[in-house]
Structure formats: structure tokens, C-alpha cells
Amino acid sequence: MINAQQVKEQARRLGFHRVGIAAVEPAPQSHLAEWLAAGYHADMDWLTDARRQRIEKVLPGVKSVIAVAMNYYWPGEQPQVGKIARYAWGRDYHRVVGRRLKALAHWLKQQVPDCETRIYVDTGPVEDKLWAEWAGLGWVGKNANLITRQYGSWVVLGEVLTTLALTPDPPHTEHCGTCTRCLEACPTGAIVRPFVVDSRRCIAYHTIENRQPELPAEIVPRLEGWLAGCDICQEVCPWNQRFAQPTDVDEFQPRLPPLSLKAWAEMDTDTWDRTLRGSALRRIKPAMWRRNARALLSRCASATPP
Ligand code: SF4
Ligand code: SF4
DSSP states (O other), rough: OOOOOHHHHHHHHHTEEEEEEEESSOOOOHHHHHHHHHTTTTTTTGGGGGGOHHHHHHHHTEEEEEEEEEEEEOOOOOSSSSSOOOGGGOHHHHHHHHHHHHHHHHHHHHHHHHHOOOOOOOOOOOHHHHHHHTTTTEOOOSSOEEEETTTBBBBEEEEESSSSSHHHHHOOOOOTTTTOOHHHHHHTEEEEEEEEEOGEEEEEEEHOOOOOSSOTTGGGGOOEEEEEEEOOHHTHHHHHHHOOOOOOOGGGSOOOOOOOOOHHHHHOOOHHHHHHOOOOOGGHHHHHHHHHHHHHHHHHHHHSOO
């Protein structure tokens, strides 16, 4: 039989920067139901999947969640306009993290052949930040990101659910204190109160998830140059400013070509396919890139003196 320490050592050998173990019982307290009831998920209906609040429905007999985090921070400046969220500069994190999670689950199976496992990287009905906090990786900050003491919130998360009972780590405590920088900095007021983000106002939601042909008129003047995603509430966070450190994962090296807004605004499907091969931003379809770029261009035009 293996123990929690051996599991964590194996996870580190596979390249995860942080690893912790959460017990499924007692379960962490989720605020998802209230958040959904308020409509803060916009039209992201997959978040309403009832299994998200009942982890035992995802994997019957689940006893532990092995939560992992990888630092993706790559230093570098953003352009003034046409900014892209830092998590998407390199290779698709689903693949980078998923490949390692698969290896970890495979290793677990080798050690304990009758255990069951499921892996997730933002790919299923699992509240990843909640479980990461419960496993002691960090805390969910007032900007709703998972903040680690070692890397700030520049981390992507993943988890292995398992029927193995492993000794859990203590849940992390919250360390935002009296800080309100993210609430003040959010240009759209999307952080409606500490720890609660209304996706309907969030630039990251609108530029990545919103499938409407046009961005809402009230969002466009507040895009602050963001073309895909938004990192403002992370950039202002003192934990990120103090503890960000360059990742040692080559796959997170920037690989998107620097393109003009005009190029994005006119991008055809073939160019989109070539440009975004292996990128998490394939989630943004060609028409959405064109829409986002058009919205930014409209602001540049309106800022030009006659
Ligand atoms: S991602 Fe941007 S728009 Fe969304 S809450 Fe953070 S600062 Fe506000
Ligand atoms: S900016 Fe301040 S309040 Fe917001 S997440 Fe960071 S520490 Fe917490």
C-alpha cells in the first residue's frame, strides 16, 4: 500500500509544482449553489451540472482528491492593446497538465491495481479551486483565483480523484486580509463583492466564452486593451507581484505570433487553425476573435482626434 507522501513525491517527479491531498469527507463548503442562483455563471450551463456539487457522482466511492498546480508564469510585457491572458501564451495547459495527470493516475494504478481514478484539468464537473484550497495548495482570493504562497495565482490546476483513502493535508487558510486591490482595479465592476465574480460583467468571460456576434455595449469601452481573457485582477494582486517566478516548464513558453489587431479582425478559419494549433485559445472561434479585435479597433478609432 502506498501513502500520501509517496503520492506527493511522485507528483513532484512528474513536474507538478504543488501537490496536496483533500479528503472527500468532510466535504469543503461550496458557495456554488448561491452563485448559480444569482445567475453569475452567465450562459455557461456546464457549470450547473449537479455532479459539480456531488463529487461522489463523478467517481462513485471517491475518498481523496489529489490536487496539483503548475506555475505557468512567463515574464514579458503585454502590448497596450491586443492583450492575451498569460495562461494562454504557451501550449494548451489542458494538455500540459493532463499528460502528467494521466501518468500520475497510471502510476497509482500500478501501485494499487484495484483503485479507481479520474483526472480533470478544467475538463469536468469538479470545483477545482475549492478542492485545491481544501487540499492545502492555496486559498481562493477575493478575485476568485486560487492563490499560492509560492507562485501567487499564476498557476493552472488539475486533480486526480481516487477511491484510495490517503492522509489529507490541512486546508489552506485565507490571506487576502484587508486588501481590496482587485475589487478596485476591475474595470467592469465584475467582482461584485469579495470572493464573488459576476461573469456577465467579466472581460475574461466575454472575450473567451460569450458566443454572441457582438460584445455588450457596456463592456466594449472597458476592455482596457484585452483581446483574449483578462489578467487585471491578478496583475494588481500583491501576492503575484511579490511571488511570481518564471516557470521551468518549456511548454509554457510564449508561442503565439505577435499579430496586429487588424490581422485578428480579418482572420480566416485556415489562418486561425494554423495560428492557434496547440493553444488553449482555440476555445475562441474565428468569428469571436474577429469580434473581439473589432471591438478594440472601434475604441482605438474613437480615441483618435479628428
Ligand atoms: S478578469 Fe478582469 S474583468 Fe474579470 S474580474 Fe478580473 S479584472 Fe474584472
Ligand atoms: S488583490 Fe488583494 S484582495 Fe484581491 S486576491 Fe489579491 S490579496 Fe486578495
